[in-house]
Amino acid sequence: MIDIGIIGFGYWGPNVARNFNGLPGANITCICDRDAKRLKMATAAFPGLKTCSDPMELIGDDGIGAVAIVTPVSTHFDLAKAALERGKHVFVEKPLTSSVRQAEDLIDLARRNGLIIMVDHTFLFTGAVQKIKELLDAGELGDLFFYDSVRVNLGLYQHDVNVIWDLAPHDFSIMSHVVPKEPVAVTALGTEHFGRGKEDVAFIAAHFDNGFIAHFHCNWLSPVKVRRTLISGNRKMLVWDDLASDEKIKIYDRGVDVRNDRGIHELLVSYRSGDMHAPRISNVEALRTEASYFLDCIEKNQTPFNDGEAGLKVVRMLEAADRSLKLDGKKIRL
C-alpha cells in the first residue's frame, strides 16, 4: 500500500484523483491546491481527506511515497524536483517539463535516487492506441507513407503555454509510441489572435529520413471538435476517430500499386480498394489503467515505458516545434 499525494485539483486533477482512488495498493492521503475553492471541491469529493494549499507541506510529508503533479506546465519542474529530492516517486502531467534541460535534470535526479518518473501521456493507455501499436508492430500497414492528426476545437485556453505545448504532447507521444522510427527534424507554422503572445493555431510536421512524414494540426479556434488520425501504408490504411462512439478505428485494405516495368515515363499506378474492418478495442478508462501501471512499476521496481526518457523525447519535439514556429517554419534538426 502506497500513500499518494495529489498536487493540483483544477480541470484534470479530479480525474487523476478519482482513478487512483480505490485502486488496491493506493491510498490518497492529501490533496493540495493553492486555490481554496478547488480545495473545497476536493473535500466534497473525498470527505475527511487532508488538504493543503502549500505543495511543500504535501511533499514534506514523510508518509507519502508518491506524488501526482497535476498543475500547469510551468510548475512541473520545480514540484517534481522537490518531490524527487524528498524521495517520492512522481506521476507528472504531460508535458514533463517546459524545456529539454529541465527534463534531463529530472531524469538524472530520479536515476540517482532510484525513483520512478511516469509522465501522464494518457492516450498511450487507450484501447485505440494499444490496437494501433499492435497493428504497426506487426507490420499490418506495410511501409508507412504518412501520419496525419487533427486535434482541434474551441479549446480550453491554457494560461502559461501555447497550443503546441498544450495539445501536441498528445500527438508526439502517440506517434513516438506507435511509429517504429524516430523523426530527424521538426517544422511548425502558427499564429495567435488575442495579443497574449501564445499561439492558438499551429501546423506541425515531423520529418523522417525514409520519406515517411507526420503532420499535426493543433488548434483552439475550431468551431467543431475533431480528433482524427490517419496512418497510411502501402498495404493498408487506418483511420482513428477518437470521438466515434463505436468503430473508433477503421482499417482499409486500400493501397497504391506502382509498376515501372517500361521506364519512368510509363509509370503504372493502380489503386487497390478492398474491404474495411473495425477491430474491437478495449474501452477501459485509460487513466485507470495508467494509474494501476504506475503502482505496479513502483511495486516491481520496473521502469515504465512512459518514463522520463519518453517524456524527454516529447519535450525535445515540442521545443523544436516552438523554435521553428518562432523562426517562420525553419527546419529544426532533433
Ligand SMILES: NC(=O)c1ccc[n+]([C@@H]2O[C@H](COP(=O)([O-])OP(=O)(O)OC[C@H]3O[C@@H](n4cnc5c(N)ncnc54)[C@H](O)[C@@H]3O)[C@@H](O)[C@H]2O)c1
Ligand atoms: N493527460 C491529459 O489528457 C490532460 C488533460 C488535461 C490537462 N492535462 C495536464 O494537466 C495539467 C493541469 O491542467 P488543468 O487543465 O487541470 O489546469 P487547471 O488550471 O484547470 O488546474 C490546475 C490547478 O493547479 C493549481 N495550482 C497551480 N499551481 C499550483 C501550485 N504551485 N501549487 C498548488 N496548486 C497549484 C491551480 O490552482 C489549479 O486548480 C497540465 O499540465 C495539463 O497539460 C493533461
